[in-house]
Amino acid sequence: MWYGVQTAPSLMSKRKVNQAIQVALVEDDPGVRANLAAMLNSTPGFQCQAAYPDGFSALKHIPASRPDVVLMDINLPGMLGTECVRQLKNVAPGVPVLMLTVYDDSEQIFKSLMAGASGYLLKRTPKDKLLEAIREINSGGAPMSRQIARRVVQFFQEIEQMPAGAQKTPELQTLTDREEQVLALLAKGHAYKEIADLLAISFETVRTHIRSIYEKLHVHSRTEAVLKYLKR
Amino acid sequence: MHDHIGGMLTQVSQLSDLGLGAAPPDTPVRAHLERIGTQSRAAVQALDEIIWATNPKNDNLPRFAEYISRFADEFFETSAIRCWQEMPADLPDLPLRADLRHNIFLAIREAFHNVLKHSAAASLWLRLALSDRQLRIEIEDNGRGFDRDKAGPGGNGLENMRSRLAECGGRMTLESAPGKGTRIQFAFPL
Numbered sequence: 001m002w003y004g005v006q007t008a009p010s011l012m013s014k015r016k017v018n019q020a021i022q023v024a025l026v027e028d029d030p031g032v033r034a035n036l037a038a039m040l041n042s043t044p045g046f047q048c049q050a051a052y053p054d055g056f057s058a059l060k061h062i063p064a065s066r067p068d069v070v071l072m073d074i075n076l077p078g079m080l081g082t083e084c085v086r087q088l089k090n091v092a093p094g095v096p097v098l099m100l101t102v103y104d105d106s107e108q109i110f111k112s113l114m115a116g117a118s119g120y121l122l123k124r125t126p127k128d129k130l131l132e133a134i135r136e137i138n139s140g141g142a143p144m145s146r147q148i149a150r151r152v153v154q155f156f157q158e159i160e161q162m163p164a165g166a167q168k169t170p171e172l173q174t175l176t177d178r179e180e181q182v183l184a185l186l187a188k189g190h191a192y193k194e195i196a197d198l199l200a201i202s203f204e205t206v207r208t209h210i211r212s213i214y215e216k217l218h219v220h221s222r223t224e225a226v227l228k229y230l231k232r
Numbered sequence: 233m234h235d236h237i238g239g240m241l242t243q244v245s246q247l248s249d250l251g252l253g254a255a256p257p258d259t260p261v262r263a264h265l266e267r268i269g270t271q272s273r274a275a276v277q278a279l280d281e282i283i284w285a286t287n288p289k290n291d292n293l294p295r296f297a298e299y300i301s302r303f304a305d306e307f308f309e310t311s312a313i314r315c316w317q318e319m320p321a322d323l324p325d326l327p328l329r330a331d332l333r334h335n336i337f338l339a340i341r342e343a344f345h346n347v348l349k350h351s352a353a354a355s356l357w358l359r360l361a362l363s364d365r366q367l368r369i370e371i372e373d374n375g376r377g378f379d380r381d382k383a384g385p386g387g388n389g390l391e392n393m394r395s396r397l398a399e400c401g402g403r404m405t406l407e408s409a410p411g412k413g414t415r416i417q418f419a420f421p422l
Contacts, residue, residue: 032246035246038250042254106298127249146317150298151321153321154294
Protein backbone atom coordinates (compact mmCIF):
# COMPACT_ATOMS: atom_id res chain seq x y z
CA MET A 1 0.00 0.00 0.00
CA TRP A 2 1.39 3.41 -0.83
CA TYR A 3 0.08 6.93 -0.66
CA GLY A 4 1.00 9.70 -3.04
CA VAL A 5 -0.19 12.16 -5.59
CA GLN A 6 -2.51 9.55 -6.98
CA THR A 7 -5.12 9.23 -4.35
CA ALA A 8 -6.35 7.75 -7.57
CA PRO A 9 -7.84 4.50 -6.25
CA SER A 10 -10.79 6.30 -4.68
CA LEU A 11 -11.19 8.61 -7.67
CA MET A 12 -11.04 5.61 -9.94
CA SER A 13 -13.70 3.70 -8.12
CA LYS A 14 -15.98 6.75 -8.04
CA ARG A 15 -15.52 7.23 -11.74
CA LYS A 16 -16.46 3.63 -12.33
CA VAL A 17 -19.57 3.86 -10.22
CA ASN A 18 -20.89 7.13 -11.62
CA GLN A 19 -19.81 7.11 -15.21
CA ALA A 20 -20.50 5.01 -18.22
CA ILE A 21 -18.21 2.05 -18.87
CA GLN A 22 -15.90 3.11 -21.72
CA VAL A 23 -15.69 0.31 -24.27
CA ALA A 24 -13.29 0.12 -27.22
CA LEU A 25 -14.12 -2.13 -30.17
CA VAL A 26 -11.63 -3.91 -32.42
CA GLU A 27 -13.67 -5.36 -35.28
CA ASP A 28 -13.06 -5.36 -39.03
CA ASP A 29 -16.65 -5.86 -40.21
CA PRO A 30 -18.12 -2.33 -40.47
CA GLY A 31 -21.68 -3.60 -39.98
CA VAL A 32 -20.92 -5.57 -36.82
CA ARG A 33 -18.84 -2.63 -35.56
CA ALA A 34 -21.68 -0.16 -36.09
CA ASN A 35 -24.22 -2.48 -34.44
CA LEU A 36 -22.06 -3.04 -31.39
CA ALA A 37 -21.44 0.70 -31.07
CA ALA A 38 -25.17 1.39 -31.37
CA MET A 39 -25.98 -1.25 -28.73
CA LEU A 40 -23.50 0.31 -26.31
CA ASN A 41 -24.47 3.90 -26.95
CA SER A 42 -28.19 3.22 -26.63
CA THR A 43 -27.75 1.67 -23.18
CA PRO A 44 -27.30 3.90 -20.11
CA GLY A 45 -24.06 3.03 -18.31
CA PHE A 46 -22.17 2.12 -21.48
CA GLN A 47 -20.32 4.15 -24.03
CA CYS A 48 -18.43 3.15 -27.13
CA GLN A 49 -15.23 5.11 -26.65
CA ALA A 50 -13.61 4.11 -29.95
CA ALA A 51 -13.89 1.53 -32.71
CA TYR A 52 -10.80 0.20 -34.52
CA PRO A 53 -10.93 -1.79 -37.76
CA ASP A 54 -7.72 -3.75 -37.07
CA GLY A 55 -5.18 -4.74 -34.46
CA PHE A 56 -2.55 -2.21 -35.57
CA SER A 57 -4.70 0.85 -34.92
CA ALA A 58 -5.92 -0.66 -31.64
CA LEU A 59 -2.33 -1.16 -30.44
CA LYS A 60 -1.48 2.38 -31.42
CA HIS A 61 -4.31 4.12 -29.55
CA ILE A 62 -5.47 1.94 -26.66
CA PRO A 63 -2.38 2.44 -24.44
CA ALA A 64 -3.17 6.17 -24.28
CA SER A 65 -6.96 6.09 -24.38
CA ARG A 66 -7.24 3.47 -21.59
CA PRO A 67 -10.76 2.16 -22.13
CA ASP A 68 -12.38 0.21 -19.27
CA VAL A 69 -12.98 -2.84 -21.45
CA VAL A 70 -11.90 -3.87 -24.97
CA LEU A 71 -14.13 -6.04 -27.15
CA MET A 72 -11.97 -7.78 -29.73
CA ASP A 73 -12.82 -9.92 -32.73
CA ILE A 74 -10.77 -13.14 -32.84
CA ASN A 75 -10.59 -13.22 -36.65
CA LEU A 76 -9.03 -9.87 -37.48
CA PRO A 77 -7.32 -9.45 -40.84
CA GLY A 78 -3.58 -8.77 -40.87
CA MET A 79 -3.01 -9.40 -37.20
CA LEU A 80 -5.18 -12.02 -35.52
CA GLY A 81 -7.06 -10.96 -32.40
CA THR A 82 -5.06 -13.58 -30.52
CA GLU A 83 -1.81 -11.79 -31.41
CA CYS A 84 -3.30 -8.35 -30.79
CA VAL A 85 -4.38 -9.24 -27.25
CA ARG A 86 -0.90 -10.62 -26.52
CA GLN A 87 0.75 -7.35 -27.56
CA LEU A 88 -1.92 -5.25 -25.89
CA LYS A 89 -1.19 -6.97 -22.58
CA ASN A 90 2.38 -5.63 -22.84
CA VAL A 91 1.58 -2.06 -23.84
CA ALA A 92 -1.66 -1.59 -21.91
CA PRO A 93 -1.56 -4.01 -18.97
CA GLY A 94 -4.63 -3.86 -16.80
CA VAL A 95 -7.03 -3.13 -19.66
CA PRO A 96 -9.27 -6.21 -19.77
CA VAL A 97 -10.04 -7.73 -23.16
CA LEU A 98 -13.15 -9.72 -24.03
CA MET A 99 -12.87 -11.78 -27.21
CA LEU A 100 -15.74 -12.05 -29.69
CA THR A 101 -16.10 -14.86 -32.17
CA VAL A 102 -18.70 -15.82 -34.81
CA TYR A 103 -18.05 -19.56 -34.49
CA ASP A 104 -17.09 -21.50 -31.43
CA ASP A 105 -13.46 -22.10 -32.40
CA SER A 106 -12.06 -23.61 -29.24
CA GLU A 107 -8.43 -23.47 -30.42
CA GLN A 108 -8.43 -19.73 -31.07
CA ILE A 109 -10.41 -19.09 -27.90
CA PHE A 110 -7.96 -20.98 -25.73
CA LYS A 111 -5.01 -19.25 -27.39
CA SER A 112 -6.56 -15.84 -26.69
CA LEU A 113 -7.06 -16.71 -23.04
CA MET A 114 -3.45 -17.87 -22.82
CA ALA A 115 -2.45 -14.58 -24.41
CA GLY A 116 -4.18 -12.65 -21.65
CA ALA A 117 -7.85 -12.20 -22.62
CA SER A 118 -10.31 -12.12 -19.71
CA GLY A 119 -13.03 -14.14 -21.40
CA TYR A 120 -14.88 -14.69 -24.65
CA LEU A 121 -18.37 -14.46 -26.08
CA LEU A 122 -20.02 -15.64 -29.25
CA LYS A 123 -21.11 -12.75 -31.43
CA ARG A 124 -24.60 -14.18 -31.55
CA THR A 125 -24.91 -13.65 -27.78
CA PRO A 126 -28.04 -11.54 -27.12
CA LYS A 127 -27.46 -7.92 -26.17
CA ASP A 128 -28.41 -8.27 -22.51
CA LYS A 129 -25.90 -11.05 -21.95
CA LEU A 130 -23.20 -9.15 -23.81
CA LEU A 131 -23.73 -6.08 -21.63
CA GLU A 132 -23.78 -8.22 -18.50
CA ALA A 133 -20.42 -9.74 -19.45
CA ILE A 134 -18.90 -6.28 -20.02
CA ARG A 135 -20.21 -5.11 -16.65
CA GLU A 136 -18.81 -8.23 -14.99
CA ILE A 137 -15.36 -7.77 -16.50
CA ASN A 138 -15.35 -4.07 -15.66
CA SER A 139 -15.98 -4.88 -12.00
CA GLY A 140 -12.95 -7.17 -11.86
CA GLY A 141 -14.72 -10.40 -12.77
CA ALA A 142 -13.18 -13.18 -14.80
CA PRO A 143 -15.80 -15.28 -16.54
CA MET A 144 -14.86 -18.85 -17.44
CA SER A 145 -16.97 -21.42 -19.26
CA ARG A 146 -16.92 -25.01 -18.12
CA GLN A 147 -15.30 -26.15 -21.37
CA ILE A 148 -12.43 -23.76 -20.71
CA ALA A 149 -12.29 -24.94 -17.09
CA ARG A 150 -11.76 -28.51 -18.32
CA ARG A 151 -9.25 -27.40 -20.91
CA VAL A 152 -7.28 -25.56 -18.22
CA VAL A 153 -7.17 -28.65 -16.00
CA GLN A 154 -5.99 -30.75 -18.93
CA PHE A 155 -3.39 -28.15 -19.88
CA PHE A 156 -1.82 -28.10 -16.41
CA GLN A 157 -1.82 -31.89 -16.26
CA GLU A 158 0.16 -31.99 -19.50
CA ILE A 159 2.56 -29.35 -18.24
CA GLU A 160 3.25 -31.43 -15.16
CA GLN A 161 3.97 -34.47 -17.29
CA MET A 162 6.48 -32.65 -19.46
CA PRO A 163 10.11 -33.71 -19.17
CA ALA A 164 11.76 -32.11 -16.15
CA GLY A 165 14.08 -29.91 -18.22
CA ALA A 166 11.20 -28.35 -20.13
CA GLN A 167 9.01 -27.46 -17.21
CA LYS A 168 11.35 -26.55 -14.38
CA THR A 169 11.69 -22.89 -15.10
CA PRO A 170 10.95 -20.79 -12.05
CA GLU A 171 7.87 -19.06 -13.43
CA LEU A 172 6.09 -22.30 -14.23
CA GLN A 173 3.52 -22.81 -11.55
CA THR A 174 0.97 -25.51 -11.06
CA LEU A 175 -2.58 -25.14 -9.82
CA THR A 176 -3.23 -25.13 -6.09
CA ASP A 177 -5.65 -27.69 -4.63
CA ARG A 178 -8.17 -24.92 -4.11
CA GLU A 179 -7.92 -23.78 -7.72
CA GLU A 180 -8.45 -27.37 -8.86
CA GLN A 181 -11.55 -27.63 -6.68
CA VAL A 182 -12.95 -24.42 -8.13
CA LEU A 183 -12.33 -25.64 -11.68
CA ALA A 184 -13.95 -29.02 -11.00
CA LEU A 185 -17.12 -27.40 -9.64
CA LEU A 186 -17.18 -24.96 -12.54
CA ALA A 187 -16.87 -27.83 -15.03
CA LYS A 188 -19.81 -29.60 -13.44
CA GLY A 189 -22.03 -26.57 -13.87
CA HIS A 190 -21.99 -24.64 -10.62
CA ALA A 191 -22.23 -20.86 -10.63
CA TYR A 192 -19.58 -18.79 -8.83
CA LYS A 193 -22.00 -18.06 -5.99
CA GLU A 194 -22.66 -21.77 -5.46
CA ILE A 195 -18.95 -22.56 -5.57
CA ALA A 196 -18.44 -19.95 -2.86
CA ASP A 197 -21.11 -21.62 -0.68
CA LEU A 198 -19.86 -25.15 -1.31
CA LEU A 199 -16.25 -24.29 -0.46
CA ALA A 200 -17.26 -21.92 2.34
CA ILE A 201 -15.36 -19.03 0.82
CA SER A 202 -16.55 -15.64 -0.40
CA PHE A 203 -17.72 -14.86 -3.90
CA GLU A 204 -14.80 -12.49 -4.24
CA THR A 205 -12.38 -15.27 -3.31
CA VAL A 206 -13.81 -17.46 -6.08
CA ARG A 207 -13.16 -14.64 -8.54
CA THR A 208 -9.64 -14.21 -7.18
CA HIS A 209 -8.96 -17.92 -7.78
CA ILE A 210 -10.21 -17.67 -11.37
CA ARG A 211 -8.14 -14.55 -12.00
CA SER A 212 -5.09 -16.30 -10.60
CA ILE A 213 -5.72 -19.31 -12.87
CA TYR A 214 -5.91 -17.00 -15.89
CA GLU A 215 -2.73 -15.29 -14.75
CA LYS A 216 -0.89 -18.63 -14.50
CA LEU A 217 -2.01 -19.51 -18.02
CA HIS A 218 -0.78 -16.15 -19.21
CA VAL A 219 2.62 -16.62 -17.56
CA HIS A 220 2.91 -20.07 -19.12
CA SER A 221 2.12 -18.77 -22.57
CA ARG A 222 5.46 -16.95 -22.54
CA THR A 223 7.55 -20.05 -22.01
CA GLU A 224 9.03 -22.07 -24.79
CA ALA A 225 7.66 -25.41 -23.67
CA VAL A 226 4.15 -24.08 -23.91
CA LEU A 227 4.71 -22.49 -27.28
CA LYS A 228 5.50 -25.98 -28.50
CA TYR A 229 2.32 -27.27 -26.91
CA LEU A 230 0.29 -24.62 -28.68
CA LYS A 231 1.83 -25.37 -32.05
CA ARG A 232 0.86 -29.03 -32.00
CA MET B 233 -17.53 -18.20 -47.48
CA HIS B 234 -19.04 -19.45 -44.23
CA ASP B 235 -17.29 -16.61 -42.38
CA HIS B 236 -19.14 -14.18 -44.58
CA ILE B 237 -22.53 -15.84 -44.07
CA GLY B 238 -21.90 -16.15 -40.34
CA GLY B 239 -21.03 -12.46 -40.18
CA MET B 240 -24.19 -11.44 -42.04
CA LEU B 241 -26.43 -13.59 -39.86
CA THR B 242 -24.71 -12.21 -36.77
CA GLN B 243 -25.62 -8.74 -37.99
CA VAL B 244 -29.25 -9.76 -38.40
CA SER B 245 -29.36 -10.95 -34.79
CA GLN B 246 -27.71 -7.72 -33.60
CA LEU B 247 -30.15 -5.62 -35.59
CA SER B 248 -33.08 -7.48 -34.04
CA ASP B 249 -31.66 -6.54 -30.63
CA LEU B 250 -31.32 -2.92 -31.69
CA GLY B 251 -34.88 -2.99 -33.02
CA LEU B 252 -36.12 -4.39 -29.72
CA GLY B 253 -34.35 -1.57 -27.89
CA ALA B 254 -36.29 0.98 -29.93
CA ALA B 255 -39.66 -0.80 -30.18
CA PRO B 256 -42.46 0.46 -27.91
CA PRO B 257 -43.43 -1.94 -25.10
CA ASP B 258 -46.38 -4.32 -25.58
CA THR B 259 -46.53 -4.07 -29.35
CA PRO B 260 -46.77 -7.06 -31.71
CA VAL B 261 -43.60 -5.94 -33.51
CA ARG B 262 -41.59 -7.03 -30.46
CA ALA B 263 -42.57 -10.66 -30.97
CA HIS B 264 -41.48 -10.46 -34.62
CA LEU B 265 -38.16 -8.89 -33.71
CA GLU B 266 -37.56 -11.51 -31.05
CA ARG B 267 -38.25 -14.22 -33.57
CA ILE B 268 -35.84 -12.66 -36.08
CA GLY B 269 -33.22 -12.77 -33.34
CA THR B 270 -33.91 -16.39 -32.35
CA GLN B 271 -34.00 -17.61 -35.94
CA SER B 272 -30.82 -15.86 -37.04
CA ARG B 273 -29.00 -17.16 -33.96
CA ALA B 274 -30.22 -20.66 -34.71
CA ALA B 275 -28.93 -20.25 -38.28
CA VAL B 276 -25.41 -19.30 -37.11
CA GLN B 277 -25.54 -22.20 -34.68
CA ALA B 278 -26.45 -24.55 -37.55
CA LEU B 279 -23.50 -23.22 -39.55
CA ASP B 280 -21.32 -23.73 -36.50
CA GLU B 281 -22.50 -27.35 -36.47
CA ILE B 282 -21.64 -27.87 -40.17
CA ILE B 283 -18.19 -26.37 -39.70
CA TRP B 284 -17.60 -28.61 -36.71
CA ALA B 285 -18.87 -31.71 -38.51
CA THR B 286 -16.68 -31.19 -41.58
CA ASN B 287 -13.43 -30.08 -39.95
CA PRO B 288 -11.09 -33.11 -39.70
CA LYS B 289 -9.31 -31.42 -36.77
CA ASN B 290 -12.32 -32.49 -34.72
CA ASP B 291 -11.96 -36.19 -35.45
CA ASN B 292 -10.88 -37.07 -31.94
CA LEU B 293 -12.44 -37.78 -28.58
CA PRO B 294 -11.43 -34.64 -26.62
CA ARG B 295 -12.80 -32.29 -29.33
CA PHE B 296 -15.99 -34.31 -29.52
CA ALA B 297 -16.50 -34.12 -25.75
CA GLU B 298 -15.86 -30.39 -25.76
CA TYR B 299 -18.35 -29.86 -28.57
CA ILE B 300 -21.22 -31.76 -26.99
CA SER B 301 -20.49 -29.98 -23.72
CA ARG B 302 -20.95 -26.53 -25.20
CA PHE B 303 -23.79 -27.68 -27.44
CA ALA B 304 -25.61 -28.80 -24.28
CA ASP B 305 -24.92 -25.46 -22.61
CA GLU B 306 -26.33 -23.47 -25.50
CA PHE B 307 -29.24 -25.87 -25.96
CA PHE B 308 -30.54 -25.57 -22.39
CA GLU B 309 -29.38 -22.03 -21.70
CA THR B 310 -32.74 -20.40 -22.38
CA SER B 311 -34.81 -23.25 -20.93
CA ALA B 312 -35.87 -23.89 -17.36
CA ILE B 313 -33.76 -27.06 -17.32
CA ARG B 314 -30.44 -26.94 -15.55
CA CYS B 315 -27.72 -28.89 -17.29
CA TRP B 316 -25.12 -30.67 -15.16
CA GLN B 317 -22.13 -32.32 -16.74
CA GLU B 318 -19.78 -35.01 -15.58
CA MET B 319 -17.00 -35.34 -18.11
CA PRO B 320 -13.40 -36.32 -17.55
CA ALA B 321 -10.90 -33.55 -18.28
CA ASP B 322 -8.19 -36.06 -19.17
CA LEU B 323 -9.73 -37.89 -22.12
CA PRO B 324 -7.09 -39.59 -24.27
CA ASP B 325 -6.49 -38.31 -27.78
CA LEU B 326 -8.27 -41.24 -29.48
CA PRO B 327 -9.41 -40.83 -33.09
CA LEU B 328 -13.15 -40.57 -33.74
CA ARG B 329 -14.30 -40.83 -37.34
CA ALA B 330 -16.35 -37.95 -38.72
CA ASP B 331 -19.41 -40.06 -39.63
CA LEU B 332 -19.35 -41.68 -36.20
CA ARG B 333 -19.10 -38.50 -34.18
CA HIS B 334 -21.79 -36.86 -36.28
CA ASN B 335 -24.18 -39.78 -35.82
CA ILE B 336 -23.65 -39.81 -32.09
CA PHE B 337 -24.04 -36.06 -31.97
CA LEU B 338 -27.39 -36.29 -33.77
CA ALA B 339 -28.55 -38.98 -31.33
CA ILE B 340 -27.58 -36.75 -28.40
CA ARG B 341 -29.41 -33.81 -29.94
CA GLU B 342 -32.51 -35.95 -30.38
CA ALA B 343 -32.33 -36.99 -26.72
CA PHE B 344 -31.99 -33.34 -25.67
CA HIS B 345 -35.03 -32.43 -27.76
CA ASN B 346 -37.07 -35.12 -26.02
CA VAL B 347 -36.04 -33.88 -22.60
CA LEU B 348 -36.87 -30.30 -23.55
CA LYS B 349 -40.22 -31.12 -25.13
CA HIS B 350 -41.63 -33.90 -22.98
CA SER B 351 -39.89 -34.29 -19.64
CA ALA B 352 -40.81 -31.14 -17.69
CA ALA B 353 -37.56 -31.85 -15.85
CA ALA B 354 -35.74 -29.37 -13.61
CA SER B 355 -32.32 -30.93 -14.16
CA LEU B 356 -30.48 -32.95 -16.74
CA TRP B 357 -27.18 -34.76 -16.34
CA LEU B 358 -24.84 -35.32 -19.25
CA ARG B 359 -22.19 -37.89 -18.40
CA LEU B 360 -19.39 -39.24 -20.48
CA ALA B 361 -17.07 -42.07 -19.53
CA LEU B 362 -14.49 -44.17 -21.30
CA SER B 363 -13.40 -47.65 -20.33
CA ASP B 364 -11.55 -50.21 -22.48
CA ARG B 365 -12.09 -48.10 -25.60
CA GLN B 366 -15.82 -48.24 -25.01
CA LEU B 367 -17.42 -44.81 -24.83
CA ARG B 368 -20.52 -44.39 -22.71
CA ILE B 369 -22.68 -41.29 -22.88
CA GLU B 370 -25.54 -40.95 -20.48
CA ILE B 371 -28.35 -38.42 -20.51
CA GLU B 372 -30.52 -38.47 -17.43
CA ASP B 373 -33.34 -36.17 -16.39
CA ASN B 374 -35.50 -35.86 -13.29
CA GLY B 375 -38.70 -35.20 -15.22
CA ARG B 376 -42.00 -36.98 -15.44
CA GLY B 377 -40.72 -40.10 -17.22
CA PHE B 378 -43.02 -42.39 -19.18
CA ASP B 379 -44.43 -45.89 -19.37
CA ARG B 380 -42.40 -47.78 -21.95
CA ASP B 381 -45.24 -50.20 -22.77
CA LYS B 382 -47.51 -47.41 -23.92
CA ALA B 383 -46.63 -45.65 -27.13
CA GLY B 384 -45.52 -42.37 -25.64
CA PRO B 385 -44.43 -39.17 -27.30
CA GLY B 386 -41.18 -39.18 -29.20
CA GLY B 387 -41.48 -42.85 -30.26
CA ASN B 388 -39.98 -42.15 -33.67
CA GLY B 389 -37.18 -40.22 -32.07
CA LEU B 390 -36.28 -43.24 -29.95
CA GLU B 391 -36.16 -45.46 -33.02
CA ASN B 392 -33.95 -42.90 -34.78
CA MET B 393 -31.53 -42.88 -31.89
CA ARG B 394 -31.47 -46.65 -31.73
CA SER B 395 -30.64 -47.00 -35.42
CA ARG B 396 -28.00 -44.27 -35.27
CA LEU B 397 -26.26 -46.17 -32.51
CA ALA B 398 -26.57 -49.45 -34.40
CA GLU B 399 -24.89 -47.77 -37.40
CA CYS B 400 -21.94 -46.98 -35.15
CA GLY B 401 -21.71 -50.53 -33.89
CA GLY B 402 -23.09 -49.45 -30.55
CA ARG B 403 -26.33 -49.68 -28.65
CA MET B 404 -28.81 -47.60 -26.79
CA THR B 405 -30.46 -48.46 -23.50
CA LEU B 406 -33.35 -46.63 -21.97
CA GLU B 407 -34.77 -46.62 -18.47
CA SER B 408 -37.89 -44.74 -17.58
CA ALA B 409 -41.02 -44.96 -15.48
CA PRO B 410 -43.82 -42.49 -14.77
CA GLY B 411 -42.63 -39.99 -12.18
CA LYS B 412 -39.14 -41.47 -12.16
CA GLY B 413 -37.36 -39.48 -14.87
CA THR B 414 -35.61 -40.94 -17.88
CA ARG B 415 -32.12 -42.26 -18.43
CA ILE B 416 -30.71 -42.93 -21.88
CA GLN B 417 -27.35 -44.51 -22.40
CA PHE B 418 -25.38 -44.67 -25.63
CA ALA B 419 -22.47 -47.08 -25.69
CA PHE B 420 -20.16 -47.71 -28.62
CA PRO B 421 -16.64 -48.89 -29.30
CA LEU B 422 -13.94 -46.46 -30.40
